[in-house]
Amino acid sequence: xxxxxxxxxxxxxxxxxxxxxxxxxxxxxxxxxxxxxxxxxxxxxxxxxxxxxxxxxxxxxxxxxxxxxxxxxxxxxxxxxxxxxxxxxxxxxxxxxxxxxxxxxxxxxxxxx
Amino acid sequence: xxxxxxxxxxxxxxxxxxxxxxxxxxxxxxxxxxxxxxxxxxxxxxxxxxxxxxxxxxxxxxxxxxxxxxxxxxxxxxxxxxxxxxxxxxxxxxxxxxxxxxxxxxxxxxxxx
Numbered sequence: 001x002x003x004x005x006x007x008x009x010x011x012x013x014x015x016x017x018x019x020x021x022x023x024x025x026x027x028x029x030x031x032x033x034x035x036x037x038x039x040x041x042x043x044x045x046x047x048x049x050x051x052x053x054x055x056x057x058x059x060x061x062x063x064x065x066x067x068x069x070x071x072x073x074x075x076x077x078x079x080x081x082x083x084x085x086x087x088x089x090x091x092x093x094x095x096x097x098x099x100x101x102x103x104x105x106x107x108x109x110x111x112x113x
Numbered sequence: 114x115x116x117x118x119x120x121x122x123x124x125x126x127x128x129x130x131x132x133x134x135x136x137x138x139x140x141x142x143x144x145x146x147x148x149x150x151x152x153x154x155x156x157x158x159x160x161x162x163x164x165x166x167x168x169x170x171x172x173x174x175x176x177x178x179x180x181x182x183x184x185x186x187x188x189x190x191x192x193x194x195x196x197x198x199x200x201x202x203x204x205x206x207x208x209x210x211x212x213x214x215x216x217x218x219x220x221x222x223x224x225x226x
Contacts, residue, residue, distance in 0.1 A: 105155035
């Protein structure tokens, strides 16, 4: 079965600094990969997704993620963090077809002035 | 489109009580699922459905029942509530293939005393 690991439980960055959130997956073939964001007290919103093609994918709110097959990673990046980016971020993986989406445990991002 | 709707938003139950969490979507999505979110645990899949009349268990199905009589609705039933079921519950839907974005409802916060 596929699994997702987000090694960082909590990250604090200064406003304007760059950000990288790590995600590693376990799955034999190329999975469908997703990043979701959850603002406090809200549901989840899709930031970006990857299945095939260009390994650098662009998402909403200025986020991007890079798929690295050799490292089984799909890290999320943003060049300059805004205070409104403070939220919880979830990496998720699917095997495709009608299979469920499996989530990592999330990384909470705090942004300081 | 209302998207994915969940009722109620908040609920307090006593141990042993039963209740149904409602979920509906108006996007004609075949695939629907229920997750629970607990601090530090991410989102864990309870049950999912790939279409009307078809349901399957996820990672944490014990204590919960589901049915899917229509495409639109996917209620989650707690048979005999336990304090361990205190959580935030999210319903989600997507078009059938795993590549597609999964849309989430706003969540139901359940407390079992």
